[in-house]
Amino acid sequence: MSQATEQPALEAATSGSVARPAGLFRALERGFARAQSALAALTPDELNPLLHLGAAANTTLMISAASGILLLFFYVPAVDQAYESVLGPMAGFLRTLHRYSSDACMLLVLLHLLKTFAAARFAGARWVAWFTGVGLLVTLWLDGWLGYWMLWDEGGAQTAMMSAAMVDALGLFSTPLSRGFAAHSLLNSLLFFVVFFCHIAIPLLLAAGIWLHLLRISKPRLLTNRPLTLVLLASLCAVSLMFPAPARGEADLARVTAEYALDPWYQAPLLLYGRVGEGLLWLAFAAGTLGLVAVPWLFSRRRRAPAKVDSSRCMGCEQCVKDCPFGANSMVAFEGRRVSRIDPAKCVGCGICIGSCSPAAIVLPELPLEVLRRRIDHWFSSPSSDQLAFVCRESAALAPHSVTAEGRHPELPGVRVIEVPCAGLVHPELVQRAQRRGAARVVVAACGADP
Ligand code: HEM
Ligand code: SF4
Ligand code: SF4
CATH class of the missing domain: 3.30.70.20 (Alpha-Beta Plaits)
Incomplete structure (x- = not known):
């Protein structure tokens, strides 16, 4: 094959395979790469949470589930007893651990989402993981939201009243749910129990969702390695002991002080409620969810x-x-x-x-080995001080479209670059070939990290 005919083959293989807008993805990915390197200077890879976000989200979810189960030994799911039942030191510790681990889980899930998005790991067969991931995010949030009813303090009562108003706005029930919150005496313990039941049943949905989420990934890292698990557990326990979660007074529907602290992950909608109507909140929720679901199609790249x-x-x-x-x-x-x-x-x-x-x-x-062999032979036909770098097109943060047909990149002087769809494609034969032909060094730049 002549040089003139092999060049378009190489270009076809590398151009257009990155998600659009390429600049946004490169910028996001560079941001993650920098944060990862900054953390790498402080901690070994096995403890760097940015390298294990999916698994760490799962581990914190497990800690939250375990502390929730232990909390059941203290908690009484009744409007008049719920608040008092978890005021003791042990119940207070478990409640705090339960809350902080679910907060950590949401934070890790959001970072996992952002990192997966930045690396454009949502296209092709990965749409299944992305789609089910959106379902997991909504389900996780819903469970946390319902969890705030459980304590039945002021924040819990506000959460419950907003939920009722939101459901009423859909016009599903002939008797508005909000009526039940007009006074403490009207509060329906059955409704409270139903919410309690949902809060402990939804994790089963999450478990099924995680199974679906990982269905198309053949060797997923489901949980964190032992050292990171211990670090996560120990830090959550320590923070729970040092900063017990507030419990600022049992709910009194006749009195709303608005002095309680809101959970930023799960109760954020309460900040908007009152400023915008229920209709707008539903619209924002639907648009946000649909927008996330549509990501694999909105930002799709050419299918290889x-x-x-x-x-x-x-x-x-x-x-x-x-x-x-x-x-x-x-x-x-x-x-x-x-x-x-x-x-x-x-x-x-x-x-x-x-x-x-x-x-x-x-x-x-799109990228036959023969084309790569010829390219290497052409670049390293005479003794050269150049290095050869195989760079993962998906994950290594190179400026978009700046690798020339001759494999040059302005930020990598003295290096010939071949962009590949995944570093795993680099056959050992190609590395040996480049070394034999006289490449000063051969580098394979991969992502190597759990999203
Ligand atoms: C409870 C929430 C979630 C948990 C526990 C979770 C956990 C995981 C785990 C353990 C993996 C496998 C990592 C590996 O071994 O490579 C994974 C992969 C993935 N997750 Fe999630 N995830 C969650 C939510 C989400 C969300 C909200 C999204 C995005 C909307 C998402 C998108 C993905 C994608 C696209 C992959 C596949 C990445 C790849 O194949 O390279 N996940 N997740
Ligand atoms: S190129 Fe090979 S490893 Fe990649 S998805 Fe296809 S069959 Fe699997
Ligand atoms: S890896 Fe083994 S089984 Fe797979 S195509 Fe090559 S020789 Fe065949």
Whole structure:
């Protein structure tokens, strides 16, 4: 293949594969990369929460669930007894731990969302994780919101009254729910119990949601490693002991002082309530949720063509089946032996299996190994002091569209850059080839981090 024909192939493979607007994604990703490096200077990778956001969200959710279960030994789900039942020191500690761990969970989920968005990890087969993630976010928030009824202090009563007014605005019930909150004597203990039941049942929905969330990820890191789990648990316990969650007076529906502290994650809508009507709040909620759901389609990039297996070269080692993050490879019978086959509907064209396959039996139509081999041969045909960098197009923060056809980038003098859809695509043969041809150094720049 001539240089003139291989160049468009390389450009086609790298351009257009990044989500638009590229500048926004690069800026967000650089922001995360900087925060990650700043934290990396203070803590080892295994304890750096920005490298384990999904798993850390899960761990804090587990801590919240466990402290909630222990709290049930003290809590009485009745309007007149709820507040008093959790005033003791042990119940107070568990209540605080329960609240702070759910706050930490929401914070980690929001960071996880932002980081996943910044890395544009929502396209292709990942839409399932994104879509279910939005469901998890809404469900988590709803559970926290309902949790604030449980204490039945002033903040809880305000949360309950706003919930009733919001439901009434939908006109679902002939008797408005808000009427039940007109006076303490009218309060319906059954409604209170139903909310309590929902608050403890919703985590089951969350568990099912997390299962769906990780369905298309073949080796997800569900929970944090042991040291990070211990650090999270110990810090949440320490903060809970040092700063007990406030309980500022049992709810009195006749008196609203507005002096109670609002939880910024779960009770934020209370700040808007009163300033804007219920209709506008519903509209904002619906628009926000739909906007998030639509992200994979709004910011989609060109779908990469799926990888293909050359059955005649496949030796049936099954390494690609183990390595594909999306479960797209499977073994099938072919001419009396077992070979790998790729399901085009599941394949996102990341190329990870290409790096796994010793006999180079897998081909990514947009970026054939042959094109990369020729490029390396061309750049390193004579002794060179240049380095070669394979840069993950999705995650390594390079300025958009600034790698020239000759592999030059203004911020990387003395380096030839090849952008790849995923660092996992880099076949060891390519690294050895560049070294043999005289590249001063070969670098593979990957994201390497849990979103
Ligand atoms: C309770 C809330 C959530 C929990 C516990 C959670 C947990 C996780 C975990 C453990 C992973 C796998 C990480 C790995 O091993 O690579 C993951 C992946 C993912 N999450 Fe979440 N998540 C939550 C909410 C969300 C939200 C709100 C979004 C976005 C709307 C989201 C989007 C994603 C995506 C797109 C992936 C796949 C990333 C990839 O394949 O590279 N998640 N999540
Ligand atoms: S390119 Fe390979 S590793 Fe990536 S999704 Fe397709 S089959 Fe799986
Ligand atoms: S890694 Fe390569 S040789 Fe091994 S099963 Fe997959 S395609 Fe075949």
